[in-house]
Amino acid sequence: MNMKRLLACICCCIVLFSSVNVHAKDNESIDYEELLQRVSGTKKEFSWESFQALSDEELSRIDWRTFFYLSRCYYASHVYNYTQNTSLEGDGIGYIYGQANCPNFNIGAKHMAGVGCEIAAAYNGLKGIGRQVTCSSIIKHFEMNSYIMKAFIAGDMGSDPYAIGDFLSDYNDVRVKSPLQAT
Numbered sequence: 315m316n317m318k319r320l321l322a323c324i325c326c327c328i329v330l331f332s333s334v335n336v337h338a339k340d341n342e343s344i345d346y347e348e349l350l351q352r353v354s355g356t357k358k359e360f361s362w363e364s365f366q367a368l369s370d371e372e373l374s375r376i377d378w379r380t381f382f383y384l385s386r387c388y389y390a391s392h393v394y395n396y397t398q399n400t401s402l403e404g405d406g407i408g409y410i411y412g413q414a415n416c417p418n419f420n421i422g423a424k425h426m427a428g429v430g431c432e433i434a435a436a437y438n439g440l441k442g443i444g445r446q447v448t449c450s451s452i453i454k455h456f457e458m459n460s461y462i463m464k465a466f467i468a469g470d471m472g473s474d475p476y477a478i479g480d481f482l483s484d485y486n487d488v489r490v491k492s493p494l495q496a497t
Contacts, residue, residue: 382474387422387464389457395420399450407449409441410434421453422462422469429472432456436478440485455481 368376376384389395399419410416413434417427426433433456437449456462461477462469 379476382463382476385463385465385471386460386474386477387462387468388460389422389462389468392454392457395422395457396450396454399453400448403448403450409438410449416449419449419453420469421473422457422464423467424469426453429469432473432475432478436481439482452481455484459484 402416402418407416413430414427416430416434417425419426419430421429421433430453433449433452437447437452440447440452456473456477457468459477459480461481462473463471465471
């Protein structure tokens with residue numbers, strides 16, 4: 315097995331394991347949408363101040379998956395980033411061997427060099443199984459679907475590692491037109 319296929323298989327395994335559902339403390343199931351609605355009053359925005367509104371019982375139920383989910387945000391300037399990122403990509407970039415190899419790609423308000431590992435994994439995984447995708451289109455999809463996270467500015471925490479499973483579901487659910495195509 316050549317090195318590229320081996321790396322693709324490893325990336326696919328990582329993606330598979332990242333989509334496994336982690337259960338909360340005492341095997342209680344958390345309704346993430348309901349918790350987010352209760353904390354912030356909206357479906358896709360969360361603020362750090364909202365943690366103060368949580369009861370001790372609710373705080374004790376928050377695991378990493380919930381924390382990542384609550385940190386997700388929508389990035390309104392995804393079209394600007396897509397245009398900038400596409401101009402950097404040219405005719406393609408091949409596999410991404412470390413996120414620092416794409417330091418000028420914008421992810422939210424940050425650059426890929428510091429926060430792009432989940433996007434690089436999704437890109438390499440799809441490329442490894444023969445899908446023709448661009449990294450800039452994957453970044454746009456993550457920004458449009460609130461898969462990137464924020465503490466202070468959009469993208470400063472990268473993207474939700476569990477969002478790779480959501481992204482692949484989005485990608486595979488569309489048979490005629492991929493959600494990765496530019497709009």
